[in-house]
Amino acid sequence: MSSFAALSLYSNYYSDKERVMGDYAWSKGETDKMLDSEGQGFPGTIKGEPAFEDGVLESLGLPPFKCWRREGGTMVAQSKNWSAIIPGGFRGANTPNKMNPISFDIGGYSALMGLVHVIVIPDKRITNCVTVTKDEVPLIEEGIQLLYTAFNLLVHGGPDEIGSVRWQLAQKGNITMRDGSEKSMMVIEDDFIDECKDNWRKLVQDTETGLKDMKMDITCHGDSMSSIRKLHLHGFSSDYKTCAWQKMEEKAQEEHQLPKNTPIEEVLYMANSGKVDTMKKDALMVRAQVSITSSHLSRQMTTAQDGLQR
Numbered sequence: 001m002s003s004f005a006a007l008s009l010y011s012n013y014y015s016d017k018e019r020v021m022g023d024y025a026w027s028k029g030e031t032d033k034m035l036d037s038e039g040q041g042f043p044g045t046i047k048g049e050p051a052f053e054d055g056v057l058e059s060l061g062l063p064p065f066k067c068w069r070r071e072g073g074t075m076v077a078q079s080k081n082w083s084a085i086i087p088g089g090f091r092g093a094n095t096p097n098k099m100n101p102i103s104f105d106i107g108g109y110s111a112l113m114g115l116v117h118v119i120v121i122p123d124k125r126i127t128n129c130v131t132v133t134k135d136e137v138p139l140i141e142e143g144i145q146l147l148y149t150a151f152n153l154l155v156h157g158g159p160d161e162i163g164s165v166r167w168q169l170a171q172k173g174n175i176t177m178r179d180g181s182e183k184s185m186m187v188i189e190d191d192f193i194d195e196c197k198d199n200w201r202k203l204v205q206d207t208e209t210g211l212k213d214m215k216m217d218i219t220c221h222g223d224s225m226s227s228i229r230k231l232h233l234h235g236f237s238s239d240y241k242t243c244a245w246q247k248m249e250e251k252a253q254e255e256h257q258l259p260k261n262t263p264i265e266e267v268l269y270m271a272n273s274g275k276v277d278t279m280k281k282d283a284l285m286v287r288a289q290v291s292i293t294s295s296h297l298s299r300q301m302t303t304a305q306d307g308l309q310r
Helices: 004-014 017-027 104-110 134-156 165-169 194-205 207-212 243-256 264-272 275-283 285-309
Strands: 075-078 082-085 117-122 174-176 182-184 216-220 233-237
Touching: 004 017, 004 264, 004 275, 017 275, 075 134, 082 134, 104 243, 117 134, 134 216, 134 233, 134 264, 165 194, 165 207, 194 207, 216 264, 264 275, 275 285
Parallel strands: none
Antiparallel strands: 075 082, 082 117, 117 233, 174 182, 216 233
16 A cells, blocks of 8 residues: 555645646657656756666766666676666765765765665656556566665675675775865775664674575665665665665655655555546646647648638
8 A cells, every 4th residue: 555655645746737737748659758848858857868778877977877886887787677786876976986975075975875785777668657557567677676686686796796794894995085175985984874883883883694584675766865866676684774765865855844765565556546647648638638738739720721722
């Protein structure tokens, strides 16, 4: 059953008819940009285009999101319809492969939400979890399976594999921030929320046992909670949540009275229940009426022109 917070998230989104119609047109390939009535890009886009589209990150001088870790990117795995990456494109300092850091002190609200944090992005154009419909559930299930694959690769990867647990444990030295200040790259106990600090201490003392027990939460950042306006699923270590996870949740509650992370179970419920189909249909009714009216006017003009020619 979906929570009250999830219902509020969905109802807020579908009450914005312009946003819904713009997202729908982009998802159907009718346009390559998501723009408002004044020609401005929707939130979460770069001049109307989401970063998780081919060529967008490259235009900013960043590695494409489908760039493998060994080639300078953060991609971990792929399936038929999805790509799994570690959140990256960090511009606050020269991190390895521009991967987002764990420390909130370094990464701020761009920092990773867990000791392991991976996201999966579909090839298909889907703007956000709030637009996922019942017929797209099999696609989402494929994405979830890829999340588990990528998560396990990072949990069990060696110390030379960027983003793996063993790699994070091996981080030492300082990094120079854009303002010239120096920050330590070492992952420490204070990078994690209070309830996870004991797990971190045990992991440092007995890494092999800790790796065997690592669990994953799967969430989405719904609508305005998302910094990138294309669907992506987050998988992160639930027993090693970072301070960044907590700070993001606090900010979302303060600014929007909504959770930053919507559990995947609620997304699947809203899709399978048919609620999304109904809300989308109602929101797009205006678009359909405009289309019918335009078609009717076009036929009237054609008829009038034919009459004049006769």
